[in-house]
Amino acid sequence: xxxxxxxxLFLTHLTLFFICVCSQNIAQTRFVYKWSETYCNKDTPVGCxxxxxxxxxxxxxxxxxxxxxxxxxxxxxxxRDWKKVFDTAMVNKLSLFWPSLTKQDPxxxxxxxxxxxxxxxxxxxxxxxxxxxxxxxxxxxxxxxLQSHLxxxxxxxxxxxxxxxxxxxxxxxxxxxxxxxxxFTCKDINATHAYLNQVTFCxxxxxxxxxxxxxxxxxxxxxxxxxxxxxxxxPKAIQTTGEKVGPNSLRRFPVNYVKLY
Ligand SMILES: *[C@@H]1O[C@H](CO)[C@@H](O)[C@H](O)[C@H]1NC(C)=O
Numbered sequence: 001x002x003x004x005x006x007x008x009l010f011l012t013h014l015t016l017f018f019i020c021v022c023s024q025n026i027a028q029t030r031f032v033y034k035w036s037e038t039y040c041n042k043d044t045p046v047g048c049x050x051x052x053x054x055x056x057x058x059x060x061x062x063x064x065x066x067x068x069x070x071x072x073x074x075x076x077x078x079x080r081d082w083k084k085v086f087d088t089a090m091v092n093k094l095s096l097f098w099p100s101l102t103k104q105d106p107x108x109x110x111x112x113x114x115x116x117x118x119x120x121x122x123x124x125x126x127x128x129x130x131x132x133x134x135x136x137x138x139x140x141x142x143x144x145x146l147q148s149h150l151x152x153x154x155x156x157x158x159x160x161x162x163x164x165x166x167x168x169x170x171x172x173x174x175x176x177x178x179x180x181x182x183x184f185t186c187k188d189i190n191a192t193h194a195y196l197n198q199v200t201f202c203x204x205x206x207x208x209x210x211x212x213x214x215x216x217x218x219x220x221x222x223x224x225x226x227x228x229x230x231x232x233x234x235p236k237a238i239q240t241t242g243e244k245v246g247p248n249s250l251r252r253f254p255v256n257y258v259k260l261y
Contacts, residue, residue: 026063026071026121028214029207031138033146034059034198037158037230040101042195043187048101052232054158056146058098059198061135062117063124063205068216071120082111085128094132097139124206134207142201145176156229163226169196170221177201181212186222194224 036052039059063071086094086107100106110132118131125131150156150172156164173182182201186194202213212218 025065026124026205027066028064028068028205028211029062029121029124029203030064030070030213030217031061031135031142031201031203031207032059032198033057033201035158035196035229036101037232038187038195038197041232042230043197046102049103050101052101053099054232055151056143056199057101058135058139060113060117061131061138061207063121064214068214070117072116074120074122076115076119077122080114080128082107082128085132086110090129090132093136097143098135138201138203138207142176146173146199149175158229158231160228160230163193163228165225166221166223166227169227173199173201178210180210181218183213183217183221185220186224186227188222188224189228192224193226193228194222196222196227196229 033056036048036055036057040046040048040052065071091107094110095106098106098110100109114128114131118125118128121131125134151158155172156169169184170182173184174180176182180202182199184199185197187197188194200213200217202211202217203209204211
């Protein structure tokens with residue numbers, strides 16, 4: 001009897017041990033957008049296969065622990081049927097805000113995002129579908145706001161000769177984040193000028209409500225005097241490929257690009 005109790009105790013401990021080891025404790029989630037022109041042409045150029053759209057696109061969606069560390073590299077307990085996850089509806093949804101600008105197949109990119117970061121949020125998002133749907137939901141809540149507050153209205157004008165200071169950029173983003181503290185990073189040009197690179201929004205662990213980003217993130221905010229939101233330059237591809245300029249060759253460029261030029 002005594003022995004049985006002991007082994008029961010032992011088993012309970014063993015089980016608890018495994019539960020602790022295997023499940024990640026997500027304290028917050030982060031939704032990170034990047035400015036596509038900086039990503040394609042100003043940071044370490046990555047060789048974008050298309051003209052960067054004049055907008056923020058998703059860089060990543062991940063969980064952090066209570067110390068603010070990004071949780072990554074968890075093991076997926078299940079084998080996923082990716083054909084089913086990335087059905088037409090899902091592909092259409094994700095392509096809107098999370099396109100691959102490089103040669104990488106977007107489905108491979110999304111799969112990588114799940115395998116690297118999504119798997120660590122599994123206590124909240126049980127399946128890739130839940131994870132991607134939540135990302136899509138977040139984008140539908142703030143993507144348009146970002147675009148209209150910052151880019152399309154009297155906000156921030158993407159233009160290589162316009163500069164904004166740290167406070168102006170921060171305040172624009174805070175209009176989107178319900179006034180919660182956000183972080184943004186830059187790609188430095190020199191001691192006084194930098195290109196806007198990424199913006200991070202922080203959420204509760206279920207990715208439903210904004211919270212202030214921790215200082216470990218906001219500390220890294222770019223603080224140069226002059227921040228530039230660069231604009232994609234007009235197409236050169238037409239000359240280099242020797243194609244005639246006409247309605248057909250224009251059709252290859254993203255719609256919002258054509259509209260703006
Ligand atoms: C820093 O870069 C900006 C933008 O390219 C430029 O206008 C400025 O003159 C540069 N400043 C110095 C000190 O080189």
